[in-house]
Amino acid sequence: MxxxxxxxxxxxxxxxxxxxxxxxxxxxxxxxxxxxxxxxxxxxxxxxxxxxxxxxxxxxxxxxxxxxxxxxxxxxxxxxxxxxxxxxATPVRRAFTVTLTGPGYDEGEAPWLFVVNATGLDDAHQTLTRLPSFQRWLAGNRTAQTPAPAVDLLADESHPGVRAPGTYNDLRNEQAALTGRTAASHSAPATAPPTPGPPSTARPHTR
Structure with missing residues (x-):
């Protein structure tokens, strides 16, 4: 033995x-x-x-x-x-900071930071573009001169995690609410909660 x-x-x-x-x-x-x-x-x-x-x-x-x-x-x-x-949930999603150019970026304005929960950069960017407040932010930056404002992803400045509070637009609550409404729509009718307001004007302090 x-x-x-x-x-x-x-x-x-x-x-x-x-x-x-x-x-x-x-x-x-x-x-x-x-x-x-x-x-x-x-x-x-x-x-x-x-x-x-x-x-x-x-x-x-x-x-x-x-x-x-x-x-x-x-x-x-x-x-x-x-x-x-x-x-x-699976797959694992954690806070991810998406950094984008915005109005005035070419003239030296700081980029915009948005935070969502995601598996990585691609998922974070796709998640961000589906959120109503981000879409309203895009619409608010359209003018007669720039009907399609240049908003480009800065992949090198995007990253897992978050920076100091107040330097980014945290959209995780809206993402969670939207996810909850989507799940509820597949099970039973539900009254949707109020639509979140537009993102704040928070940007990083330096470029």
Whole structure:
């Protein structure tokens, strides 16, 4: 009989290394919920006394605030759920920054940065072009002189991950909402949520 050695004892070297990009995205989503919870607590506390009880004269205002915060929390939870579903889907999609030229680029204006969840550059670019707010951004840059504004992909400046907050247009919430509506349309009729607004004017600080 051949002696079989015992299986190796798990050590720190056998523990799978977490997906750093996934952890970063989860932290970002958690921060959104934590910030929302703190703000809602502060808004409700305005109608409570030092013992945490609702001030009698402010009960109506408290109930109105509670309703408003509950609605906002429900909307936020829906968005976070859709974002998590994208992160957990196969194939793996993570935050990807797409860098494009835009109006004034040839005269020295900085490029535009857009962030979506994608498997890579091609997927990110295709995903971006399907989003309504990006299409509105394109339409907003059309003029009589430039009915088809030059918007070119800067592949060398596009990359996985994101830069500092405020330097890019984050369209991941819109992407998640659109993905959720698409999935719902295949199962049952659903009322579409409000259409997201246009991208901000965020650009990188330097070219």
């Amino acid at each position: 051949t002696h079989q050695p015992p299986p190796p004892t798990p050590t720190a070297t056998t523990v799978p290394v977490p997906d750093a990009a996934l952890i970063d995205e989860i932290h970002d989503l958690l921060a959104v919920l934590q910030s929302l919870r703190r703000r809602h607590q502060q808004e409700l506390d305005e109608h409570r006394n030092a013992d945490g009880e609702v001030i009698e004269e402010q009960y109506a205002a408290y109930e109105e605030t509670r309703t408003d915060t509950a609605i906002e929390a429900s909307d936020a939870l829906e968005t976070v759920t859709r974002r998590l579903e994208l992160l957990a």
